[in-house]
Amino acid sequence: MTQMTMGTALGHGLRRALTDDDRVIVMGEDIGRLGGVFRITDGLLAEFGSGRVIDTPLAESGIVGTAVGLAYRGFRPVVEIQFDGFVYPAFDQIVCQVAKLHYRTQGRVRMPLTIRIPWAGGVGAAEHHSESPEAYFVHTAGLRVIAVSQPQDAYMMLRQAIACDDPVVFFEPKRLYHRKGDVDLDVDLADAPPMGLARVARRGEDVTVLAYGAQVQTALDAAVAAEEEGVSLEVIDLRSLSPVDYRTVAASVRRTGRVVVTHEAGGEAGVGSEVVTSVVERCFAYLEAPPERVTGHDIPYPPAKLEKHHVPDLDRILDAVDRVLGRPASDPGFEGDAMLSSPHAGEVIR
Amino acid sequence: MTQMTMGTALGHGLRRALTDDDRVIVMGEDIGRLGGVFRITDGLLAEFGSGRVIDTPLAESGIVGTAVGLAYRGFRPVVEIQFDGFVYPAFDQIVCQVAKLHYRTQGRVRMPLTIRIPWAGGVGAAEHHSESPEAYFVHTAGLRVIAVSQPQDAYMMLRQAIACDDPVVFFEPKRLYHRKGDVDLDVDLADAPPMGLARVARRGEDVTVLAYGAQVQTALDAAVAAEEEGVSLEVIDLRSLSPVDYRTVAASVRRTGRVVVTHEAGGEAGVGSEVVTSVVERCFAYLEAPPERVTGHDIPYPPAKLEKHHVPDLDRILDAVDRVLGRPASDPGFEGDAMLSSPHAGEVIR
Amino acid sequence: MMHTLNPTAEPATDTDDVARLVRADGTRVADAELDRWVEDVDHEMLRGLYRDMALVRRIDAEGVALQRQGQLGLWAPCRGQEATQIGTARALRPEDFVFPSYRELGVGFVRGAQPSDVVLAWRGEVHSTYDHRRMRTAPPQIIIGAQTLHAVGYAMGVQRDGADEIAVTYFGDGATSQGDVNEAMVFASSFGAPVVFVCSNNQWAISEPVTVQSRFPIAGRAPGFGVPSMRVDGNDVLACLGAMRWAADHARSGRGPAFLEAVTYRMGPHTTSDDPTRYRSAEEEERWARRDPLERLEALLRHEHAWDEDFASAVAGEADAWAAAVRDATLGAVSREPLTVFDDVYAEPHAGLAAQRDRYAAYLDGFSDEEATR
Amino acid sequence: MMHTLNPTAEPATDTDDVARLVRADGTRVADAELDRWVEDVDHEMLRGLYRDMALVRRIDAEGVALQRQGQLGLWAPCRGQEATQIGTARALRPEDFVFPSYRELGVGFVRGAQPSDVVLAWRGEVHSTYDHRRMRTAPPQIIIGAQTLHAVGYAMGVQRDGADEIAVTYFGDGATSQGDVNEAMVFASSFGAPVVFVCSNNQWAISEPVTVQSRFPIAGRAPGFGVPSMRVDGNDVLACLGAMRWAADHARSGRGPAFLEAVTYRMGPHTTSDDPTRYRSAEEEERWARRDPLERLEALLRHEHAWDEDFASAVAGEADAWAAAVRDATLGAVSREPLTVFDDVYAEPHAGLAAQRDRYAAYLDGFSDEEATR
Numbered sequence A, B: 001m002t003q004m005t006m007g008t009a010l011g012h013g014l015r016r017a018l019t020d021d022d023r024v025i026v027m028g029e030d031i032g033r034l035g036g037v038f039r040i041t042d043g044l045l046a047e048f049g050s051g052r053v054i055d056t057p058l059a060e061s062g063i064v065g066t067a068v069g070l071a072y073r074g075f076r077p078v079v080e081i082q083f084d085g086f087v088y089p090a091f092d093q094i095v096c097q098v099a100k101l102h103y104r105t106q107g108r109v110r111m112p113l114t115i116r117i118p119w120a121g122g123v124g125a126a127e128h129h130s131e132s133p134e135a136y137f138v139h140t141a142g143l144r145v146i147a148v149s150q151p152q153d154a155y156m157m158l159r160q161a162i163a164c165d166d167p168v169v170f171f172e173p174k175r176l177y178h179r180k181g182d183v184d185l186d187v188d189l190a191d192a193p194p195m196g197l198a199r200v201a202r203r204g205e206d207v208t209v210l211a212y213g214a215q216v217q218t219a220l221d222a223a224v225a226a227e228e229e230g231v232s233l234e235v236i237d238l239r240s241l242s243p244v245d246y247r248t249v250a251a252s253v254r255r256t257g258r259v260v261v262t263h264e265a266g267g268e269a270g271v272g273s274e275v276v277t278s279v280v281e282r283c284f285a286y287l288e289a290p291p292e293r294v295t296g297h298d299i300p301y302p303p304a305k306l307e308k309h310h311v312p313d314l315d316r317i318l319d320a321v322d323r324v325l326g327r328p329a330s331d332p333g334f335e336g337d338a339m340l341s342s343p344h345a346g347e348v349i350r
Numbered sequence C, D: 001m002m003h004t005l006n007p008t009a010e011p012a013t014d015t016d017d018v019a020r021l022v023r024a025d026g027t028r029v030a031d032a033e034l035d036r037w038v039e040d041v042d043h044e045m046l047r048g049l050y051r052d053m054a055l056v057r058r059i060d061a062e063g064v065a066l067q068r069q070g071q072l073g074l075w076a077p078c079r080g081q082e083a084t085q086i087g088t089a090r091a092l093r094p095e096d097f098v099f100p101s102y103r104e105l106g107v108g109f110v111r112g113a114q115p116s117d118v119v120l121a122w123r124g125e126v127h128s129t130y131d132h133r134r135m136r137t138a139p140p141q142i143i144i145g146a147q148t149l150h151a152v153g154y155a156m157g158v159q160r161d162g163a164d165e166i167a168v169t170y171f172g173d174g175a176t177s178q179g180d181v182n183e184a185m186v187f188a189s190s191f192g193a194p195v196v197f198v199c200s201n202n203q204w205a206i207s208e209p210v211t212v213q214s215r216f217p218i219a220g221r222a223p224g225f226g227v228p229s230m231r232v233d234g235n236d237v238l239a240c241l242g243a244m245r246w247a248a249d250h251a252r253s254g255r256g257p258a259f260l261e262a263v264t265y266r267m268g269p270h271t272t273s274d275d276p277t278r279y280r281s282a283e284e285e286e287r288w289a290r291r292d293p294l295e296r297l298e299a300l301l302r303h304e305h306a307w308d309e310d311f312a313s314a315v316a317g318e319a320d321a322w323a324a325a326v327r328d329a330t331l332g333a334v335s336r337e338p339l340t341v342f343d344d345v346y347a348e349p350h351a352g353l354a355a356q357r358d359r360y361a362a363y364l365d366g367f368s369d370e371e372a373t374r
């Protein structure tokens, strides 16, 4: 066990993958000489050379599209998208090619790509540098989606993603890059739990809080605060967003009967909607209250000075905990929803 | 009132918008001389000239990106994406520019674009020609999303979308292009109900079926079949997917207590998840059973010969109706979900 | 420091401003750049090229017929483009790797497609058929231009493996407007990747004439990216063979990417769903009919006394047999089982999809029970 | 029919292969293409250009300082690129419309940016500041290359309005690899749109030298798209003015788009978060320091006896005043109210978002009650 930041752990994960399998290639903008704008790939160019670690031209579709070609040739490309907000030029290649080629060819062509995305907000960044696009990829069949929240997972799950024969979109929360944790660098891939499993980050009895990425930390902070008020939160780190480990989730919800799910992305058709719906499908009879979403608003990511009014914090999670416990909360939820009592409600248009 | 196909009604909508407002411009691939591969824009080039009706080079990002520039200049571009599966190259321009420019500029720059997308499957088409990408746009703040299901709405809502000062992604179900209905071509925009309202397509008492696009017709067919078995389905055509008219939806659900939502897109983080979650948030106390999603599978759109095993049909809707009514159904739902009783359930990883 | 193109930008529509070895009337003409690449081409080889083109034309006609009969969902005819496809594809080695578009029937044929390979996707039985390991050819791409980046990436892989192979990608004139095709040239040039770009400029992108995409010859795009290019008569199979040999040699010998614009014509509709009378004139179609690539090669063979009726009827027989096999493959196609829609979404087990599959299997079972009892 | 580029493709790194009017030592040199475009430029105008550049450099330094002091979240310095920005922007008319990238401080300055306009977005108070109606300049674009298509669309609108205006777009050398920039050239050429592309080739895209994007001069890209181009010394403000006058005239007179590659240098880091010592040599920085655009114009003015200390100190005074205003605008910035995060997502009412806003307002209210009672 070694103490290290998540950023360092990710670098170790890449180095290990490059060492273990000479078909692994790391590519992206500024990942070579500079070591990436977050220095995750620092030192890899010097160690593995430009045949394995490729500074690419500035074009995301080009990066992912050429990675597809490398995969055709039997390589396992690990692509870095410099920031979350810059993945969209590659969307066509990801959705129509990366996600579909295995299906298109009845399994003949494998796409073992890993697309690493420094991700999400809370770091005071400029526009397009704090986006949470994970739902787009979760909605895309053929992709697996991972979001890590601590150094050990970052290290192991990145290795697992690279070793996986399916394409994996791998989200790394920027706001945790510098957070430290214990990492065991010697784990064998064969000994690691499967990549698709959730992690119970804290045991609790009263409410199940589902989180991923940096929100896991916020949820854990909320759990500490709740404990002081006598409320026991179980915090589950989903880790895998596609597929979600509903065994672990449902077992918890069936015990607590109350659910709060939190993420930074807007709620509308977000991962939280998927999780709530799936929980309702599996645990309806056990639910004591409607599950609550605590998410970013359905707005473009706001300017940095206002981001604290967008990224859900500990207090908003606790407010939702109050709601699912039927206690008075500041945000009244939808009970006071004026829309529902409007004169137009239920109007038949035709 | 005139009988016409949805395709013809859409053409009338465009013609009317071009006539009423000389800042309206129609652009896309093959929309001029050919009149579009679905002939929706047939005759517009001859009538309005190449200043207003523009055959563009073959590049979707270019089409949407230049439409943004035209909007800067005060035009109201109506863009045709030739097929659903070809919208992804434009995704970056739609998500980062079209959806965000009004917000970015504190309301100074308006983006009154309409992006028309011939949409979804059931027409025996080749790969990439039957996609249902609506959830991507619903999840994108700053966009409005419309999906029409009948000629009158197609005509009016297209005019409303073009007149709207916000960007609208406008989905036209290919499988209904040739379906006829009555259209009143003389309605004033001012007299039309707001674009965001749902439509109760059929009154019923037992179960609320929420649908949009071509699935509305399937749901109505299911309602007829259910009636024979003594079950009364209320069918709501959502029409607006962002925002969803939850007044109309909740009023119905509070009456029936049972919900089935259907769409062609895969369920995972789809529009159905959003709708179910929002219904649960607003109507939890009224629900007699967990809402059911009847959606495409979470697979890439399958080859044409197998699409009937992907696009939900009347029988799959009826099976779900049985489930929400607590009657025996072929698909057992998640109650028999083996995953939940697996030995790993609820395992604490760490 | 003005930059201009040499030869200076002529209008894209001057279709005679091309490298050519055989005139429309079948007479041989010299070309300083191409001659050396076809020195070894004897009558036997020419007849082989003719046979390929004739077979492809026959298969193409069969595809159209099968679609008209409702046996195929769609067909994208390649009639008129046989010389481009056969000439270039015959210049490759088996170990090279090809990334074609949907219209490259002739390329697929040369790469070893079997009768079922050319119809089952158009019939909607499967999304693609080519065994990329055997044919060293990717499934035909529908997303315009996307495959060009795959070819560049593949070629980067070839570089890394130190292999004596090249990648080739085919795309249309319309495709040149797509960002991906331009990015492909950027990456290819930046890494000096051994890849050949073949643009089949068939004058049309569905209803749009090539001038909507480019007012100047498409071959002129490549040099600005640092990619040498050649504009070749795409209806002259000998010129296409020679040009591709030049381009392949350039790429194979470590000098980086090369680009061909083959000036040809889509004699048929865009697909069987298309109606070209809406956007182009009969006069234009007739003009191009006089440049038919098969007639041209036949005329050359006749001039050189290398044509005889035995050969002609042997080819026709072979073509008919191939077409019959295509028809059989179509009519004999057996649709896959319903539950195969869940196959191969992932290469490794996926809990969520497995659950969906189980539910749908139960549903189908219940449904068939019901059917049985009704 | 081989296509080659004229002048033939030199390595992209030959930064002296440019159109130039003033040498690095400040002496004037003739240029056949540019001379006629700067005939009217007298000492007063030269001094005006110097003043602009000096103010921009001072504001830029203030931005860096404010960021170091924690007053701004980030800053993207334009030091070294003043001649490119001022020279080209001063060639425009007020009614023209500009689509810049994030590094075009100098362009914004010329277009009428106010002190608060240049800092509030970097401070994270708002996403953008420019009033596009007053400045006829779009908000600086962060998504690399996206704005080039906007400029082309805008120019297509100008054509439709029959107006005597042009659109101009600025982007970097790295941006030329993006599909969007290439599609922008396709559309511009296809429609003959009155737009000028200005590529500020500052040799670096963050840590990547320009050769990763292009092994050959970027100006060579445009002709292949049918867009005439010029490669100009981007540290020579007079040449930039002349080149932009040529390009603007070309576009304005209905001859379609034009392209400039301004060969310049980013003297500072990519942004204040960047550490250029990781990827480039001090020697290179020194070499470019000797080509400093301000020093060059000062030398020219001295040679021409148009420089005096009064002028210098007047400029320095004006620059300090501007910088002070920038500082004041920064320190005096008042953050927007929390609920403004919901403003302007839509131009028309939106039921869903209105409900979210109401809930969040109630939450904030409840929260402040709680605070109060604690």
Ligand SMILES: Cc1ncc(C[n+]2csc(CCOP(=O)(O)OP(=O)(O)O)c2C)c(N)n1
Pocket: B029, B058, B060, B082, B086, B089, C103, C142, C143, C144, C171, C172, C173, C174, C175, C176, C202, C204, C205, C206, C266, C270
């Ligand atoms: C990204 C994308 N946009 C649009 C289409 C629809 N489409 C199919 S073929 C075609 C025209 C292609 O023209 P060209 O590249 O010249 O090839 P050709 O069909 O002439 O062989 C279009 C617009 C598509 N398949 N993919």
Ligand SMILES: Cc1ncc(C[n+]2csc(CCOP(=O)(O)OP(=O)(O)O)c2C)c(N)n1
Pocket: A029, A058, A060, A082, A086, A089, D103, D142, D143, D144, D171, D172, D173, D174, D175, D176, D202, D204, D205, D206, D266, D270
């Ligand atoms: C689509 C996209 N990809 C990546 C980035 C991250 N990024 C910001 S600036 C930059 C380099 C740009 O280089 P260049 O175009 O030469 O402009 P310069 O910064 O030198 O002015 C990169 C990669 C981005 N902003 N947008």
Ligand SMILES: [Mg+2]
Pocket: C172, C173, C174, C200, C201, C202, C203, C204, C205, C206
């Ligand atoms: Mg074509």
Ligand SMILES: [Mg+2]
Pocket: D172, D173, D174, D200, D201, D202, D203, D204, D205, D206
């Ligand atoms: Mg640069």
